[in-house]
Amino acid sequence: MDPRLEGEFIAVVNAGSSSIKLSMFSLHEDRQRGPLRLELRAQVEGLGTAPHFEAKHADGTTAGARDWPVDVGLSHDGALDHLVEFVTHEFPGIRMLGIGHRVVHGGTDFAEPVVVTPDVLARLETLVPLAPLHQPHNLGPIRRAFAALPQLPQVACFDTAFHRGQSDVADAFALPYALFEAGVRRYGFHGLSYEYIASRLPALSPRLADGRVVVLHLGNGASACALHRGRSIASSMGFTAVDGLPMGTRSGAVDPGVLLFLMDERRMDARELETLLYKQSGLLGLSGISSDMRQLLASDTQRARFAIDVFVHRIAREIGALAAEMGGLDGVVFTAGIGEHATEIRRRVMSRCLWLGLSAHESVNRDGPAERRISTVDSRCEAWVIPTDEELMMARHTFRLLAG
Ligand SMILES: Nc1ncnc2c1ncn2[C@@H]1O[C@H](COP(=O)(O)OP(=O)(O)O)[C@@H](O)[C@H]1O
Ligand SMILES: CC(=O)OP(=O)(O)O
Numbered sequence: 001m002d003p004r005l006e007g008e009f010i011a012v013v014n015a016g017s018s019s020i021k022l023s024m025f026s027l028h029e030d031r032q033r034g035p036l037r038l039e040l041r042a043q044v045e046g047l048g049t050a051p052h053f054e055a056k057h058a059d060g061t062t063a064g065a066r067d068w069p070v071d072v073g074l075s076h077d078g079a080l081d082h083l084v085e086f087v088t089h090e091f092p093g094i095r096m097l098g099i100g101h102r103v104v105h106g107g108t109d110f111a112e113p114v115v116v117t118p119d120v121l122a123r124l125e126t127l128v129p130l131a132p133l134h135q136p137h138n139l140g141p142i143r144r145a146f147a148a149l150p151q152l153p154q155v156a157c158f159d160t161a162f163h164r165g166q167s168d169v170a171d172a173f174a175l176p177y178a179l180f181e182a183g184v185r186r187y188g189f190h191g192l193s194y195e196y197i198a199s200r201l202p203a204l205s206p207r208l209a210d211g212r213v214v215v216l217h218l219g220n221g222a223s224a225c226a227l228h229r230g231r232s233i234a235s236s237m238g239f240t241a242v243d244g245l246p247m248g249t250r251s252g253a254v255d256p257g258v259l260l261f262l263m264d265e266r267r268m269d270a271r272e273l274e275t276l277l278y279k280q281s282g283l284l285g286l287s288g289i290s291s292d293m294r295q296l297l298a299s300d301t302q303r304a305r306f307a308i309d310v311f312v313h314r315i316a317r318e319i320g321a322l323a324a325e326m327g328g329l330d331g332v333v334f335t336a337g338i339g340e341h342a343t344e345i346r347r348r349v350m351s352r353c354l355w356l357g358l359s360a361h362e363s364v365n366r367d368g369p370a371e372r373r374i375s376t377v378d379s380r381c382e383a384w385v386i387p388t389d390e391e392l393m394m395a396r397h398t399f400r401l402l403a404g
């Protein structure tokens with residue numbers, strides 16, 4: 001090991017609307033395994049409902065766990081305090097190289113990760129209205145780290161950056177051109193996830209690395225991305241992370257005429273529409289039961305089935321649309337919570353892709369290594385499950401920027 005690197009760490013923070021994840025990577029000079037090694041993943045989930053803390057070592061063994069009562073009202077700040085305290089105790093005396101932060105919106109200015117300065121932070125603040133569910137939580141930990149550790153470099157890694165190479169034609173809404181120039185355009189999100197998937201393709205399938213792939217990031221937030229030769233050509237999310245596929249609590253694409261109708265006829269204002277679109281729609285709104293796919297799959301109610309039917313239907317349409325954008329399809333990749341774990345959803349989506357030459361391998365779809373091909377050997381179109389790793393992607397960006 002290079003003694004220069006000994007004991008040096010990079011921390012990565014992924015703050016969402018209801019969770020904060022803090023991962024620790026140690027630095028090594030190891031050409032085989034790469035310079036970054038995951039040491040610990042810690043997270044507090046269920047903020048606003050039933051907060052639960054869990055920390056795991058790289059081998060999956062538990063390093064710590066804790067629950068808070070539902071009514072304790074643990075805030076994002078409180079959760080971050082707990083995570084920092086835990087990590088400081090686990091890794092005494094380490095040297096931090098810097099912290100990488102997931103920032104959902106980078107607007108038109110940020111096409112790649114940047115070292116955060118007070119000026120950068122101020123520009124990112126102006127994007128809060130474009131990602132109200134995410135951006136404030138993303139910027140909170142950066143501000144706190146600045147205050148507590150002013151000398152430590154902070155790197156912002158954007159969900160939008162990977163998509164910034166898309167053509168203007170793919171980015172444009174057919175609104176007056178002046179609005180396009182003012183930045184009202186499609187950005188696309190989950191870019192760190194798609195970038196990670198693109199980085200795995202050369203080792204897994206040279207055909208897909210060089211071909212046309214639709215990646216389905218199906219988590220709490222859900223989107224699809226058209227990858228051509230590993231680059232993002234188009235995506236289902238737009239100006240904000242509410243467009244495209246139905247999600248846990250977000251609507252996905254809605255005819256904008258519906259919003260005008262609700263304003264006129266139901267007297268709803270912008271804040272009420274925001275709550276409707278971001279928090280009361282999607283799987284939760286349709287089912288009336290839960291935003292959590294596990295609960296819907298376990299339920300035998302008609303409404304749960306209906307929510308799942310709509311979810312699968314919109315995914316199938318999006319795959320067709322993105323295949324059209326690329327002029328064909330060589331493969332589909334499933335990733336994120338639902339994509340990685342929901343066998344039944346994958347099976348149903350793949351059965352809607354028969355016309356694209358996709359033939360699913362039933363038993364491998366049901367069970368196998370986490371990263372696997374789930375189409376039959378003779379399938380014209382490949383299908384894969386690839387667990388995503390936004391944290392590793394952020395750690396790589398942070399290392400690259402800070403270590404030169
Ligand atoms: N075994 C499983 N079967 C079905 N759905 C699952 C399973 N595990 C997780 N999920 C679903 O994944 C979603 C959360 O995805 P995840 O990527 O963890 O979200 P986040 O965007 O919060 O990171 C939830 O809808 C959850 O129900
Ligand atoms: C952009 C987005 O939707 O992120 P998440 O899936 O973490 O909610």
Ligand SMILES: [Mg+2]
Nearest residue numbers: 219220221336
């Ligand atoms: Mg996510």
